[in-house]
Amino acid sequence: MTTILKKEIVAPGIKRFELSAPDVARKARPGQFVVLRVNEQGERIPLTVADLRPDDGVVVIVFQEVGKSTRLLGTLEPGDTILDFIGPLGRASEIEKFGTVVCVAGGVGTPEIYPVARALKQAGNHVISILGFRSIGLRMMEQEMTAVSDELIVTTDDGSYGTRGFVTDALRAVIERGTKIDRVFAVGPVIMMKMVSKLTEPYRIATVVSLNPIMLDATGMCGVCRVEVGGETKLACVDGPEFDGHKVDFDLLMKRLKVYLPEEKRSLELFEAECGRSGCCGGTTRCQ
Amino acid sequence: MAKVNPKRTPMREQNPKVRAHNFDEVPYGYTPEEAIAEAQRCLQCRKPSCVKGCPVEVDIPGFVGRIAEGAFLEAMKIMKRTNVLPAICGRVCPQETQCEGECVLGKKMEPVAIGNLERFIADWEAEQKECVMCEKLPPTGKKVAVVGSGPAGLTVAGDCLKLGHEVVIFEALHKPGGVLVYGIPEFRLPKAIVQREVQFVCDTGARLVLDYVVGKTRTVDELLADFDAVFIGTGAGRPWFMGIPGENALGVYSANEYLTRSNLMKAYRFPEYDTPIVRGRQVATIGGGNVAMDSARTALRLGAERSMVIYRRSREEMPARAAEVHHAEEEGIEFHFLTNPVRYVTDEEGWVRAVECLRMELGEPDASGRRRPVPVEGSEHRIPVDTVVVAIGNGPNPLIPQTTPGLEVAKRGTIVADPLTGRTSKRGVFAGGDIVIGAATVILAMGAGRIAAKSIDDYLKTGIW
Numbered sequence: 001m002t003t004i005l006k007k008e009i010v011a012p013g014i015k016r017f018e019l020s021a022p023d024v025a026r027k028a029r030p031g032q033f034v035v036l037r038v039n040e041q042g043e044r045i046p047l048t049v050a051d052l053r054p055d056d057g058v059v060v061i062v063f064q065e066v067g068k069s070t071r072l073l074g075t076l077e078p079g080d081t082i083l084d085f086i087g088p089l090g091r092a093s094e095i096e097k098f099g100t101v102v103c104v105a106g107g108v109g110t111p112e113i114y115p116v117a118r119a120l121k122q123a124g125n126h127v128i129s130i131l132g133f134r135s136i137g138l139r140m141m142e143q144e145m146t147a148v149s150d151e152l153i154v155t156t157d158d159g160s161y162g163t164r165g166f167v168t169d170a171l172r173a174v175i176e177r178g179t180k181i182d183r184v185f186a187v188g189p190v191i192m193m194k195m196v197s198k199l200t201e202p203y204r205i206a207t208v209v210s211l212n213p214i215m216l217d218a219t220g221m222c223g224v225c226r227v228e229v230g231g232e233t234k235l236a237c238v239d240g241p242e243f244d245g246h247k248v249d250f251d252l253l254m255k256r257l258k259v260y261l262p263e264e265k266r267s268l269e270l271f272e273a274e275c276g277r278s279g280c281c282g283g284t285t286r287c288q
Numbered sequence: 289m290a291k292v293n294p295k296r297t298p299m300r301e302q303n304p305k306v307r308a309h310n311f312d313e314v315p316y317g318y319t320p321e322e323a324i325a326e327a328q329r330c331l332q333c334r335k336p337s338c339v340k341g342c343p344v345e346v347d348i349p350g351f352v353g354r355i356a357e358g359a360f361l362e363a364m365k366i367m368k369r370t371n372v373l374p375a376i377c378g379r380v381c382p383q384e385t386q387c388e389g390e391c392v393l394g395k396k397m398e399p400v401a402i403g404n405l406e407r408f409i410a411d412w413e414a415e416q417k418e419c420v421m422c423e424k425l426p427p428t429g430k431k432v433a434v435v436g437s438g439p440a441g442l443t444v445a446g447d448c449l450k451l452g453h454e455v456v457i458f459e460a461l462h463k464p465g466g467v468l469v470y471g472i473p474e475f476r477l478p479k480a481i482v483q484r485e486v487q488f489v490c491d492t493g494a495r496l497v498l499d500y501v502v503g504k505t506r507t508v509d510e511l512l513a514d515f516d517a518v519f520i521g522t523g524a525g526r527p528w529f530m531g532i533p534g535e536n537a538l539g540v541y542s543a544n545e546y547l548t549r550s551n552l553m554k555a556y557r558f559p560e561y562d563t564p565i566v567r568g569r570q571v572a573t574i575g576g577g578n579v580a581m582d583s584a585r586t587a588l589r590l591g592a593e594r595s596m597v598i599y600r601r602s603r604e605e606m607p608a609r610a611a612e613v614h615h616a617e618e619e620g621i622e623f624h625f626l627t628n629p630v631r632y633v634t635d636e637e638g639w640v641r642a643v644e645c646l647r648m649e650l651g652e653p654d655a656s657g658r659r660r661p662v663p664v665e666g667s668e669h670r671i672p673v674d675t676v677v678v679a680i681g682n683g684p685n686p687l688i689p690q691t692t693p694g695l696e697v698a699k700r701g702t703i704v705a706d707p708l709t710g711r712t713s714k715r716g717v718f719a720g721g722d723i724v725i726g727a728a729t730v731i732l733a734m735g736a737g738r739i740a741a742k743s744i745d746d747y748l749k750t751g752i753w
Contacts, residue, residue, distance in 0.1 A: 023505050037462060043553070043562040070561055083460040085501040173651035216548055216563075217470075219460050219501060220685055221525035233529065233536060237687060250538060255638035257539050263564030268320075270559055 002036070002085035004078050005058065010140045013065045014108055015074050022050075022057030024087045030115035031093030031210065031242055034059065035218045037084040043069045046215045046237075048187075049088060050111035058086075062140075068170035068267040089218050090241045093208070095119045099127040099182035099268070102174060103149070104167050104196050106188025107133060107191070109143050113187045114208065118148040120185075126150050128174060129179075132167035132192070136160035168195045181205050185243060190254050197245030207245035211236045213256060228252055294397035297326040298402050304618035308588050310392065311474040311556060314615060317581075320358070323408040327355035330400045333392055341390035343735025344443070346370050348387055348402055351617055355405055364413045364420045367406070372422070372446035372489060373439065373734065375414070375481045376468060378407025381731045382609050422492050422752060425452035430748040433515040434494075435688070438466020439730045440521035440721030443737030445494045451745045455494040456515070460687075462503040463552060466523055467722075468730070470517045470552040471544070473582050474512055474753050475589070476612075503687035508695070508717060509572070517716050517744045520703060521737065524537070524722035525685035529678055530574070534632030539566055539640040543579045544681035550586050568675025570594045572643050575679035576606035581613060583677040584621045595621050596671065600628040600648050600661045626650070628661065630668070633675065634645075642670040675749065682727045702726055710740030717745055 006018035024034060033048045051060035064072045076082070093116050101120050104112040110131050121127045129149040130246040133139045135158045146152050153170045154162030163170055167188075175181065184207040193209040200207045213225040213236050220238035227236050230247035234240065300316045301307075307314055318326065330352045338348045347366050355365035367374050383389075383403035391399030413419055430453045434441045437459040445455045451465040463469050465482040490496055502508065502522075511518050527542035529535050546565070547553040553563035571587035573580050576599035587595040597616070599606060604627050606613060617623070633642040647667035650659035684701045696704040696713035703712055703719040710718040722728055722738030747753060 023500070027505060039552075061424070064338060084499045086460070086462075086501060086505075088504055089501065216545055216553070217461065219504075219525065221470075221527070222545035222548050223527040223529070224545045226529075226536055228536060233531075235526075238690075252638070255538060256536070259566065260564045263558065267559050267562060267564070274553045 001081040001083065004076055004080050004082065007076070007078050010062060010111075012079040013136045014062065014138075014140065015065070016060065016062045016111070017076075019059050019061065019082070019085065021059045021087075021257045023083050024085065025052050025054045025059050027056045028052055028088035029092030030092050030095065030119045032088035033218075033241065034061065034085060034087030034216070035089060036061075036073075036082050036086070038069065038073055039083050042072070042083070044084075044216060044218065045069050045073070046089070046212075046218050048112040048241075049115065049211070050095060053250055060100045060111075062108060067264045068271040071268065071271060075211065085220075090237060092237070093119065093185070093242055097125050100128065100180060101183045101185065102167065102171060102181055103127060103129045104171060104184060104188070104192075105129070105131050106167055106192040107138065108189030109192075110145065113185060114141060114144055114148070116185055116187075117145065121148045126165045128179070129153070130167045130174070132156070132188070133161070134158065134172075166195070167192060168199050171196060171199060173206075175199075175203055182243075183208065186210075190257065192252055193245060193248075194250035197248065197250070201246050208242050209243050209245040209248060211243060211248065211253060212241070213253060214259065292329050292331070292397070294324075296329070296398040296401045297322050299401075304615075304620070307475065308585075311589055313478050314475055316466075317411055318404055318408040320360070320412070321413075323405060324358055325354055326401050327352045327405055329393065330356065331392060331540050335624040337390040337392060338387040338400075339387075340663075341386040342514075343386070343731050344738050347404070351409065352400065352402065352405055355409060360409060360412050361420065363409050367409060368422055370419055370738075371734070372492070373442060374406050375410035376439070376485055376658070377476065377731060377734070378403050378405075379411055379477050379481070380472060382425050382729055384610060386731065394572055394680055400541040400712065407440065419488065421445070422450050424450055424492070424675040426703065427454070428452040428748065430516045431514065432744060432748075433511045433518045434521065435508075435511075435518065436460075436466055436521040436523060436721075436723075437464035437486065437496065438468060438521060438523050438721065438733065440523075440733035440737040440740075441519065442489050443734040444519045444720070444741045446489050446492060447738060447741030448744060449489070449492045449494060451741070453745070453748065457489075457494050457496045457563065458500045458502050459496065459498050459510075461552065464498065466498055470548045471582070473547065473551055473577065473586050475585065476582065479728065501687065503691040508688060508714075512716055516748055517718060519710070520688055520712075520717065520719040520720045520723060520739055521733070522685045522688055522723045523626045523733075523744040526683040526701075527678070528681045528683060530680060532629060532631050534634055534640065535678070537632050537634045537640040538638045539568065539674055540632060540676045540678065541566075543575070543583045543677050544682065545678045546583055547579070548585065550590070556586075556590060560751070562648045565590065566675050567591045568673070570596075570673045571675040571677065572596045572598050572671060572673045573677040573679055574598050575681070576601065577679065577681070578607055579679075580679035581608045581616050581621075583614055583679050585619060587675065587677065588619055588621065589658065592675075596624055596631060596673075597621055597629050598624045598643070598645065598671070600626065601658060602650060604628055605658045611612065624671070627663065640673060640676055642672050643676060644668060644670050682722075684726070688723075700726065708739065709743035710736060711743060711747075711753070715748070
């Protein structure tokens with residue numbers, strides 16, 4: 001049992017939890033993830049570690065409510081418990097002094113890239129961060145990212161804040177102004193990571209992407225998270241989650257993410273019909 | 289002695305037509321009368337060959353003899369001296385090639401149904417108010433960490449506790465039992481039974497830590513700082529694929545994923561349980577082992593109209609237990625022998641729609657001793673499917689070998705351990721079960737666990753490595 005210590009709403013539909021998990025807090029490194037299961041009937045949900053306070057035994061997760069499981073998670077309040085919390089899983093990001101690195105994040109990829117950007121900064125890199133959001137109301141963690149970046153660029157799809165356009169537009173501008181980039185880290189929607197990788201490939205800028213395939217046990221056992229990288233099948237949970245963006249078959253990943261769409265839709269509808277809309281469960285009782 | 293009945297006492301089973309649509313256990317078990325009748329067929333050989341056939345050396349004439357007398361409690365006491373998981377073994381051991389395969393009666397008539405009797409006695413005990421506890425030696429003050437709560441780990445834990453050592457079991461998943469809970473379906477091994485036997489090991493004194501990934505949450509070296517010995521029984525987790533085109537298509541599962549979703553996560557009860565599973569109408573399972581039978585039969589229970597097993601050799605070479613193949617056939621599983629997939633055909637959205645196969649012929653025996661399948665040229669044909677389960681085996685789980693410097697690992701990723709002691713290349717670290725020998729059976733893992741426990745005890749007493 002893992003207790004929720006603090007809850008914040010980061011943006012509409014995006015929540016941030018501080019959890020008491022000393023074993024995980026002590027061991028986790030940037031780029032790694034955890035798996036949690038809210039209750040006995042729940043799914044195993046993989047989430048990237050967004051921040052850590054090892055001395056206090058605190059692990060931070062940020063998640064977007066997309067389906068039933070994340071919606072249910074979002075109904076929990078400080079003091080509530082999560083039945084299972086497992087981690088850290090996956091390989092840690094490769095952090096060293098590369099020179100100039102660009103950290104590109106889209107939406108809820110921002111809290112995921114934050115510990116990576118911070119570690120890169122601490123390792124002595126010149127860090128340029130590019131954050132992309134759909135619109136002004138969805139932006140998040142700007143202050144934290146400013147603190148660990150030498151330069152911060154924010155884009156919005158609709159131009160309501162920062163530069164109008166996509167993260168790739170901002171990245172192209174950085175490349176074209178002549179900045180020598182030694183490495184790009186990209187975390188966000190698959191299509192964004194694909195477009196970033198496509199953009200950097202002709203310039204031969206090493207590009208690391210953090211993949212988010214469907215996972216189940218997340219310890220190398222089930223094989224659902226298989227991705228094709230350079231023509232080889234890899235398991236994102238133990239071989240990743242970070243891979244060379246120039247070698248990843250993003251189209252396959254996008255297809256594989258759709259396997260359970262009908263079931264997810266049905267699950268969410270049932271959840272909403274029962275207690276989601278009115279918020280009747282007041283946190284825990286009925287939904288558990 | 290009265291004349292022995294040449295036929296064994298049959299065990300009543302659910303009707304195949306009914307059970308193909310539910311997840312309830314297939315055989316019902318013996319009544320006390322049936323158990324006594326069957327136990328009385330035992331000749332009580334003075335030199336029992338059945339015991340030699342058992343990897344954990346259960347005193348078979350001992351417990352069977354007590355059942356014949358109706359002394360069930362005594363029978364259970366004898367059982368628990370060597371085997372803390374009798375309800376599991378009675379259900380999933382390949383008895384026909386082990387104890388029952390060696391039974392003297394088997395030479396002229398049907399061997400004693402030792403597995404059925406083992407199952408009976410364990411289930412009988414569960415219905416009693418109190419269970420037989422293990423006799424324990426005085427505490428030694430030594431601590432043993434057991435990594436993995438599958439059959440190997442549970443056996444090591446049970447034996448080490450009996451020898452007076454303190455035991456902590458670490459399990460990466462949220463439920464204990466390893467392959468017994470994620471792999472073997474409810475209709476063959478009900479989860480409540482696994483839970484009961486795990487509870488027995490805990491009642492004997494083991495502390496169980498779930499959701500704890502040794503190699504990640506804590507390394508083996510870190511465990512060695514707190515424990516006098518570490519046993520690694522992490523099993524064969526990583527699924528193998530054939531490496532043929534289309535294998536990553538939508539609807540192509542590894543058996544591990546398919547069975548884990550259904551068993552551990554209870555996807556067959558979706559949406560009551562949140563984990564989904566694709567309920568295919570035309571399901572092909574690739575492979576011929578017990579896992580393949582489990583997958584094909586699960587597909588049927590999930591509503592498949594057609595559940596097929598595609599196996600590249602013939603029926604004789606199938607590694608699955610005869611009883612499982614028989615159960616599968618009764619339920620209506622279609623077998624395509626001497627057939628090997630070469631690629632999967634997908635639709636525009638990436639879903640598997642057909643499996644393209646070649647017909648095979650059997651040539652000379654290969655390294656495994658089985659006749660090697662050779663493709664028949666020009667025999668390509670397509671079988672329409674919407675779901676595929678690849679059940680061709682599993683490799684060792686890589687997490688611990690990856691994070692334990694100084695631990696010798698063989699070419700295929702298995703941990704190198706002495707078969708006579710379970711000792712690895714690292715002082716104080718023992719290993720056994722599938723992580724050492726590759727994917728095998730529950731009882732072989734238990735046998736390795738018994739050997740390791742004895743060797744752990746020697747090491748803790750003498751300090752000699």
